[in-house]
Amino acid sequence: MIESKIISSVQNPLVKKVLALKEKSRERKKTGLFVVEGRREIELAQKGGYKLNTLLYCEEILGDFNTLKISDKQSIELVQISKSVYEKLAYRKTTEGILAIAKSKSHSLDAIHFKNKNPLILVAEAPEKPGNIGALLRTADAAAVDAVLIANPKSDVYNPNIIRSSVGGLFTNQIGMGSTEEIVHFLKKKKVKIYCAALTASKKYMDCNFKSSSAIVVGTEALGLSELWLQNSDQNIIIPMEGEIDSMNVSVSAAILIFEAKRQRVQ
Structure with a gap:
């Protein structure tokens, strides 16, 4: 040194x-x-x-x-x-x-490579709060997903708040960034099924089959997903709510969906 x-x-x-x-x-x-x-x-x-x-x-x-x-x-x-x-x-x-x-690294979609035949991907559209981004990266690390893709990024991933809240998960995940249009094109080119967390025309998440190449797409709590995602979704999915509140924190929702996919893949 x-x-x-x-x-x-x-x-x-x-x-x-x-x-x-x-x-x-x-x-x-x-x-x-x-x-x-x-x-x-x-x-x-x-x-x-x-x-x-x-x-x-x-x-x-x-x-x-x-x-x-x-x-x-x-x-x-x-x-x-x-x-x-x-x-x-x-x-x-x-x-x-x-x-x-x-x-820092390049996070272009061209740099994303999948080691698994049927990759599991977490996509987050326009996440803004560093705490939520960090929590999403921690979930992705815990589940060992194949990639985390951030569509229309609003925050710098090297923000100290994101590094802190991800507990180093920023460094353990394969991360790609691009516009929603670019990421939709990337997933379709790779023949990855798109499952959008959305309220309309949705199927209960536990009734879906995530064993093939799958991307689970989540949006912000305030705005949800943009129309382009919904137009290109293979299946909209929903987590049934049994209380008075109709939504959960995005990182909690992502964890539930990702770990259901992981559960199916070990059976």
């Missing part, structure tokens, strides 16, 4: 760069870089094929740096920072004294 001196001033240019990457989506897009915080998230990022440019650590908090499972150490700049600088940079109070600057 390329070691540099200890940084103890929050006015240091590298510290300012990290703050800008954390706080400004524009800066992340311009540089192609983002900030990862925490031992588990950094290790998952590397495992997921993300390149680390710089590691910043506080020895007082982290302890022995050598316990980190870091590969390709020769090309990574290693920077020691004081506790006061770390506290300025840290997004969470409970992380272990380590942050990294990493290079």
Whole structure:
């Protein structure tokens, strides 16, 4: 690793760069870089094929740096920072004294490849709230879906809130992005059946067969799915509601639908 001196001033240019990457989506897009915080998230990022440019650590908090499972150490700049600088940079109070600057990936649909013959895909149209996006990625990781596709994205996936709420799930999923039209075309080209979570012309989700190549498509709680999805749906599906409220959080709905598909596939 390329070691540099200890940084103890929050006015240091590298510290300012990290703050800008954390706080400004524009800066992340311009540089192609983002900030990862925490031992588990950094290790998952590397495992997921993300390149680390710089590691910043506080020895007082982290302890022995050598316990980190870091590969390709020769090309990574290693920077020691004081506790006061770390506290300025840290997004969470409970992380272990380590942050990294990493290079973002392309999320084009052309980069999506399926290892399974009958892939299971989660599609989310226009998700906006970082907490919901993070929860969707956690569900996708838990179910080991083949890909997560985000149609008409409204949020930068490298937003620290999304990384935090996904608990590193951003790095463990194969993620593709595009317009609704592009993703519909992609799914049809791959001969993937489209199941849209919608209220109209719907079938109960437990009465559907998800054993073949399937994409489960969810929209926002406020607007649902756009007309283009409904026009191209092979089957609209619904989760029956037995209480007074007629909808659930999108990440909860996605989890129910995805795990029903998983249940069918192990029978």
